[in-house]
Amino acid sequence: MSSLTQVEELNILTRAKYPLLYIVSWEERRIEDILRQVAANRRKQLYLWTLTNGIVHVDAPHTAIDPGTRNPLNALDAISQSQEAAIFVLKDFHTLLTPQAGPEHIVTVRKLRDVINQLKESRKTVVILAPVVEYPPELEKDITVLDYSLPTLDELAQSLERVIRSAREISGMRLDLSQQDREAILNAARGLTCTEAENVFAKSLVMHHALDVDVIISEKEQLIRRARALEYFQSVEDFSNVGGMKLLKNWLRKRSRAFSEKARRFGLPEPKGLLLLGVQGAGKSLLAKAVASQWHLPLLRLDLGRVFSELVGSSESNIRGALRLAESVAPCVLWIDEIEKGLGGVASSHQSDAGTTARIFASILTWMQEKQSPVFVIATANDVSKLPPEMLRKGRFDEIFFVDLPQVQERREIFAIHLAGRGRDPLEFDLNKLAMNTEGFSGAEIEQVVIAGLYDAFEEDRELTTDDLLHSIKATVPLSQTMEKEITRLRQWGRSHARPASETEMFPGGINGRAGIRQIELG
Incomplete structure (x- = not known):
């Protein structure tokens, strides 16, 4: 929702004489x-209104219309008696409406309800501004909650x-940002409040004399x-750290700019995500980290x-909160590792855990299908037999890739990388020789x-x-032999x-063939 739309929404609500609005936001300024x-x-x-200043006009914030209005009940009386067409913003008033405020909260709630009944016949609107939603059940039918938190x-x-203007005026720093750079910076700052964004913009300028997207992203860790x-995860790997998977890497490279406004104007949807199935240790998790980097x-x-x-209902609340937070810091990559282990008991959930796993699974599926925020989901799985069939349906993910054991060329790349x-x-x-023997x-x-091999060489100084590496290979029994039938x-x-994540083996002899093998050119 744009700022203009927020203004329009509040215009409509005040014209319709909604008496009590509750705006959720950390950013009072x-x-x-918006309310101005x-x-x-x-x-x-x-x-x-604040507990420290009482009621003040927005243009004279240090001059109370009556010092006695610091008292919440007196403030509500002043609002009730006022003959002006006005909007009254009560900051942190929610703390006075709960039992934690003491026995007097009952009187405050009753007084607020009395005022609400009078406001319905006036041109006055009361707005409670608070960073969290807390109000008693008595107000549930009178209150309208608006989430403007971000x-x-x-x-x-x-x-x-x-920030750019301040840097230019104070230190003479001139920043010439292209439209693409500006868009990348703003997307990186999504999920931060304006105050947090301004702080991290300034931090980046101090550290690098430039606006660094990676510095801005790291702020979201908090x-x-x-x-x-x-x-x-502070990911430092990129595709150069991942051996093989050429087809999958190409698929991802084509979507690297898919979160931009240019892509929207071109008619492209934001990519939803990937399901990576494959053999254990084949690099699925490494690739997830590399995509984000x-x-x-x-x-x-x-x-x-x-x-x-263990608490009833808490699991469902936890998943909703986690997904909501992921959306708040979007665009981002959400990695669900070995998803079959977390959701493997869906079929028997009604018998084993009163249906909790099934409800968690349903929440994730619905969110993946309906989400509007640019959250790219990468789920990995080792055992496809434990995945519910709903997870594999088209529409949940953009594509399902299979990550197989590396072929000869890929094994050479992996050895070179390590x-x-x-x-x-x-x-x-x-x-x-190393690739052929593995x-x-x-x-x-x-x-x-x-x-x-490094341990062996280190021991002998x-x-x-x-x-050394060939000796280590001979001493290793790979999982493809230990669990041959399953794999x-x-x-x-x-x-x-x-x-397939990788291209078909190009060598005449397949992965066992030795014809046409040549030393990979590196450097």
């Missing part, structure tokens, strides 16, 4: 600016202009820490284990081969060699029911 426009449009005065892109753009079921989006991990709670990542020059190793190895198992069945299913 932003809401006051409403008051001007409706030719009304705008008054503010600013619109237009309001964030105004905050960005204020928001995620408040959620029990969500975890913020490649797209410069925050990466959130939904921990389904933390969603479930050797380079540990300070070795891959060209000093016989990558062809048929059936997953990417995770290849990484462990490199680590085991010498440099790592190809022979064969999974691979057969993936090849016929999902898109």
Whole structure:
């Protein structure tokens, strides 16, 4: 909703003589600016009330119309007796309406209800402005709640202009932002309040003398820490850290700019997400991290284990809160790792946990189908047999990819990545021989081969060699042998029911063939 739409909504509500509005927002200044426009449009005065100042006019915030109005009951009396057409904003008044305020809260609630009945026949409107929603059941039928907790892109753009103008006037710093850069910065700031956005814009200018999208995204970590079921990942991997999966990487690269306004104008929808099925250790989770880094989006991990709670109804509340928070920091990547383990008991849920798992699953499915916010969901699964069929239906995800065991070329890439990542020059190793001897190895198992070889070389106080790695390979029994039947069945299913993440092996002999093999060119 744009700022203009918020003004229009409040205009309609005040014209219709809604007596009591409850606006949810942390940002009092932003809401006051919106209400100024409403008051001007409706030719009304705008008054503010706080427990410290009493009732003051918005243009004279330090001069109370009556010091006695610091008392809430006196303030309500003053509102009731006022003959002006006005909007009265009561800040943090919610704290006086709950039992925690003491026995007098009963009188305050009753007095507010009396005033509401009078306001219906006047040109006065009362607005409670608070960061959270708290009101007694007695007011439920009289109150209208408006959630303006987060600013619109237009309001964030105004905050960005204020910071740029301030930097130019105070330090002479001139920032020439292209339309694409400006859009990326504003998208990165979504989910922050205007105050938080201005702070992180200024922080980025101090650190880098520029507006850095990654600095802005990292600020969202503070928001995620408040959620029990969500975890913020500071991802540093990109596609260069992921071996193989060429088809999947190309699919993702085509969608890297799909969250932009240019894509909307072109008629493209925002991508929904991916379901990655495949063998354990094949790199599905690594790819999820790389997508967020490649797209410069925050990466959130939904921990389904933390969603479930012993308290009745808390699990459903936890998942709704986690999904709502993910939407508030969008655009972002939401990673659900090994989703089949979290939702594997859906079929028997009504017997095992009174239907809690089934309700959680239904909440996730409905949200994935209906969500409007740019949250790109990447779910990974190792055992497709445990996934409910509803999860695989078209419309939940944009595409389902199968991540198979790496082929010869991909195994060479993976060896090169892990050797380079540990300070070795891959060209000093016989990558062809290593790749040919690791048929059936997953990417995770290849990484462990490199680590085991490093331990052997370190113990003997010498440099790592190809022979060390070959020795580690011989000592390793890959999962494709340990669980041969299960993995064969999974691979057969993936090849016929999902898109392949990798290209078909280009070598004449397949993954066992040795013809046409040449040393990969690196550097």
